[in-house]
Amino acid sequence: MSITSTGIASGLDIESLVTQLVSAEGAVESNRLTRSEAKFQAKLSAYGTLKGALSTFQTAIATAGDPESFQGKTATSSAPDSLTMTAGNDALVGEYDVNVSQLATKHSLYGGAYASESTVVGTGTLNFTLGTTTYNSSGDTYSFSQKADSTPVSISIDSSNNTLLGVRDAINAADAGVSASIVNDGSYYRLIMTAQDTGTENSLQVNVTDSDGNLTDGSGLSELNFNATTRQSTQLNAAQNAAFTINGLAVSSASNTVTTALSDVTLTLGAVTSSSVKLTVDNDLNTASNAVNNFVAGYNNLTEMINNLTAYSAVSQSGSLLTGDATTRTLQSGLRNILNQVVTEATGGHQTLAALGITTKVADGTLEVDSSKLNTALTSDQIGVGQVFSRLGSSNTNTLNFVSSTSSTEAGTYAVVFDGSSGTINGIAASVDGNVLTGPVGSSVEGLKVEVVGGATGNIGTISFADGLSSRLDSLIDGLLADDGLLDARSDGLEVSIDDIKEQRLDLDARLLKIEARYRSQFLGMETLLSSLQSTSNFLSVAMQQFPEPLSFKK
Secondary structure, eight states: OOOOSTTTTTOOOHHHHHHHHHHHHHHHHHHHHHHHHHHHHHHHHHHHHHHHHHHHHHHHHHHHTOTHHHHOEEEEESOTTTEEEEEOTTOOOEEEEEEEEEOOBOOEEEEEEESSTTOBOOOEEEEEEEEEEEEOTTSSOEEEEEOTTOOOEEEEEOTTSOBHHHHHHHHHHTTSSEEEEEEEOSSOEEEEEEESSOSGGGEEEEEEEETTSOSSSSOGGGGGOBSSSOBOSEEEEOOBOEEEEETTEEEEESSSEEOSSSTTEEEEEOSOOSSOEEEEEEEOHHHHHHHHHHHHHHHHHHHHHHHHHHOEETTTTEEOTTTTOHHHHHHHHHHHHHHTOOOTTOOTTOOSTGGGTEEEOTTTOOEEEOHHHHHHHHHHOHHHHHHHHSEEEEESSTTEEEEEOOTTOOOEEEEEEEOSSOEEETTEEOEEETTEEEOOTTSTTTTOEEEEOTTOOEEEEEEEEEEOHHHHHHHHHHHHHSTTSHHHHHHHHHHHHHHHHHHHHHHHHHHHHHHHHHHHHHHHHHHHHHHHHHHHHHHHHHHHTTSOOOOOOOO
């Protein structure tokens, strides 16, 4: 007879006994695996935290490594409602007194007197030409000179577009340098024709070919004529240039947005001024200072995180997740080595972080900034400070500007020679585009782009090009974060160890299943034996009951 439920014969809780025995059998090994897996997982998480901190630091590195952070200029105006200014990187630091006597205006005409927008104007051809109008002293006649590089535009007006609305839309669709609109002056509808651009060279001349054959009768399409011979249209505003002075020098501009008066400066004229407006161009020290301080803050955040991951407690005599970790030590050593390097091409005597007032705290390895020393360095040589951090060039003359570089450009100081059509950088023939020279591929000055200004020729000057600390730090971190880098290799190794733990758990589970089966088999044998003994006992008890009671003898 087979026993299918353990504990029936013995009355013991066999299921509980088997569970406890199996659990006890695997407890030591299971706990060891759990501890090992937790340790590997914690280290893997620590490396993930380290990777994230490095990526965050790279953002601060990128800002400090951007030449724009140290090339910027600020521009201020004492009367921004009348005159504003923006300055590019190549603008010269200085102050300018500006007086605006006249704003640039657009030439504007109106023609006709119509009962409604649907009134038929006439048919024929409208011809628009842009140019300069010169009036005689009385203003009743003028001569017209066509604008260079402009082409007259002819617009056909027929029965499909001969209404006032149709003429307006035809003009606006023609790209003739003129825009048209309709205005009701309270009595009539008028066609307003306005040059799209300001300035005397954008004056309008309107020549009409009228289908009625008469260009002077003031009817039909000829009502829009405005030229030296016939002027049926009426001038609303004459075209004029802006007129102003810069430090007493008279300047004229066709536009109220002036980009040619001062190098890399845009002036926006908003109103005629009654007194001198002071414009100031200065170095953008705030942006540069913020870039440096953000760099320091980014490095300190990274350092503090590494300190936490590698700390050792003398009290508890225990380390942290990455205490003694070789990869982390390599990272720290690499970072400190770069931060202590000298950028020999940087100008102004600022070739190290220490020269900028940035030093390392002995206690924890973080950086601290002497703001006064940094500001003094920025004020005296903003570009030189930038060269400590970024790939940036500086010039020893106002007739030569650094424009840009590539990752192939080597650090160094290079002489520039230019004859107006050809030139060299470091004695190497450069490609020339106008006044911009670019170093050729394969040379030490590959990708170095410089600009000659002011029409200078001959030995223009020198460019000192520095490869600052940011690119070096970026390369170090890129190597660590690369798919085949140190951190990736360490993380991969930990993941392999975690996978091995999982395999060991599977092996342990298989062994415990066999142990459980053995215990069950043993208990099954015990139950079978007990059941057999109980059956024998029961049989004997029944058999004994069949015997008569023994006789009782009395004495």
